[in-house]
Amino acid sequence: MLVSAKEMLEKAKAGHYAVAQININNLEWTKAVLTTAQELNSPVILGVSEGAGKYMTGYKTVVGMVNGMLEELNITVPVALHLDHGSYEGCLKCIEAGFSSIMFDGSHYPIEENVAKTTELVKICAEKGMSLEAEVGSIGGEEDGVIGRGECADPQECKQIADLGVTMLAAGIGNIHGKYPDNWEGLSFETLDAVQKLTGSMPLVLHGGTGIPADMIKKSIELGVSKINVNTECQWSFAAATREYIEAGKDKEGKGFDPRKLLAPGTAAIKATVKDKMELFGSVGKA
Ligand code: 13P
Numbered sequence: 001m002l003v004s005a006k007e008m009l010e011k012a013k014a015g016h017y018a019v020a021q022i023n024i025n026n027l028e029w030t031k032a033v034l035t036t037a038q039e040l041n042s043p044v045i046l047g048v049s050e051g052a053g054k055y056m057t058g059y060k061t062v063v064g065m066v067n068g069m070l071e072e073l074n075i076t077v078p079v080a081l082h083l084d085h086g087s088y089e090g091c092l093k094c095i096e097a098g099f100s101s102i103m104f105d106g107s108h109y110p111i112e113e114n115v116a117k118t119t120e121l122v123k124i125c126a127e128k129g130m131s132l133e134a135e136v137g138s139i140g141g142e143e144d145g146v147i148g149r150g151e152c153a154d155p156q157e158c159k160q161i162a163d164l165g166v167t168m169l170a171a172g173i174g175n176i177h178g179k180y181p182d183n184w185e186g187l188s189f190e191t192l193d194a195v196q197k198l199t200g201s202m203p204l205v206l207h208g209g210t211g212i213p214a215d216m217i218k219k220s221i222e223l224g225v226s227k228i229n230v231n232t233e234c235q236w237s238f239a240a241a242t243r244e245y246i247e248a249g250k251d252k253e254g255k256g257f258d259p260r261k262l263l264a265p266g267t268a269a270i271k272a273t274v275k276d277k278m279e280l281f282g283s284v285g286k287a
Contacts, residue, residue, distance in 0.1 A: 001070065002100035005080040005131040005227070006167045008043040009203035012226040017282030018206070018217075022274055023047035023084060023231035026056065027065065028263050029238075032270040034069055037077050040275060042283040044077065045101065047084040047229060048094075059083075059097035067098075077287035080131065084229070088117050095124060103133035103170070111136075111157050115164065122165045133227075134161045137172030139207045150176040150208065155194040162199040168227055170205040171195045173220075178232050180211045187216050189223060196224035203227060210236075214280055221282065230277055234270045241269035 005019070012019050024030045024046050037044035046066060053059050066081050082101035083094040091102045104121050106114035118134050125132040137153025153171040162169050173195075174188040196204060203226035206212075210232040212220075217228065245265045250256045278284050 002067065002081050002098075003078050004129055004167070005045055005082060005101045005133075008045075008078045008080070009131070009168055009226045010201075011286065012043075012283065013201060013203045013224065015282075015286065016221060017286060018221050018226050018228045019043050019045055019283050020209075020274065020277045020281055021045040021047040021082060021084070021205075021227055021229040022234060022277070023049060023052065023229070024056075024062075025052050025235070028267045029234065029270060030065060030069060031073070032267045033274055034066075034073055034075050034079065036271045036274040036278070037079065037287075038073070038075050040278050040284045041077060041287045042278045042285070043079070043287050044278075044283075045080045045082050045227065047082050047231065048099075049084045049231075050086065050090045053083070053090075053094075059094050059099065063098040082131075082133070085135075088121070091121055092124075095128060095130065099130070101131040101133070101167075103135065105135045107135040107138040107172070111160070115160065118161060118164050118166060125167075126165070131167035133168045133170055133205055134164070134166040135170040135172075136161050139170070139172050139175055139177060150174050152188050152191040153195060155191065155198050158195045159198040162202045166202075168203040168205050169195075169199060170207055173206070175206060175208040175212070177208045178210065180208075187212065187220060189219060192220060192223045192225070199224075205229065209233070209277070217280055228277070228281055230273075233277075234273050237269035237273040238266035241265040 022033045080101040085105040136158045137151045151172040173191045204224045205227040206225045207229045209228045209230035
């Protein structure tokens with residue numbers, strides 16, 4: 001059964017490790033993430049962006065697929081199904097469809113509007129026993145069609161949003177989605193430290209997990225990050241392994257064209273990436 005991310009993240013914050021949010025894109029992704037989490041006895045959060053939800057033909061399909069897999073694969077570790085960077089309307093749709101967690105990304109609104117919309121969603125999520133992630137300070141990167149240094153959140157605004165009763169808070173600390181540019185200045189630990197001091201036990205979320213060096217990941221966990229999002233890195237792993245298979249001409253050998261064979265190396269590559277992340281984040285054995 002899907003669970004809210006609240007308990008797993010509170011445990012992670014108290015235990016000084018982080019739970020991975022791995023974004024899913026299709027059946028292979030979902031199966032790879034769930035089986036790896038089970039093998040490593042780790043909690044996990046399945047992230048679904050609005051675009052990926054549309055690609056998978058809608059949130060109801062995603063909920064059906066994930067719930068089916070939890071049962072058929074005998075997944076017993078805590079799993080949350082989470083909307084990534086949701087609009088207000090997207091959040092309402094996912095609540096209706098049976099997600100167990102949502103992120104409302106109100107970072108592009110003036111703070112008053114972010115507060116008003118987040119307040120509404122806090123109320124609904126509390127009634128449904130769901131977890132809610134809010135964002136302050138927008139996280140730039142390729143997803144928004146812009147590449148550049150991510151914004152740094154205003155710690156006072158972070159406190160204001162945290163005090164509304166959200167479950168976890170994404171604060172921009174110079175992180176961005178996708179590939180980090182060569183001239184990236186790194187994470188702003190000064191901002192993270194200030195945010196953590198004002199928000200106390202609130203689990204903090206680090207977006208743009210792809211390409212952040214291991215020492216920065218460790219330091220951010222020390223400073224209160226309890227959830228780290230990874231998407232692009234699994235896409236790179238999948239693409240590289242699939243390319244290798246095709247370039248070796250394996251799709252032309254026997255029944256190598258069968259999608260169950262053709263997509264197998266990519267799926268195994270996602271599993272390896274997820275395992276690396278769970279080991280680095282310290283969530284192995286914490287289910
Ligand atoms: P990356 O694609 O950079 O790993 O970021 C994922 C993310 O933050 C999803 O919200």
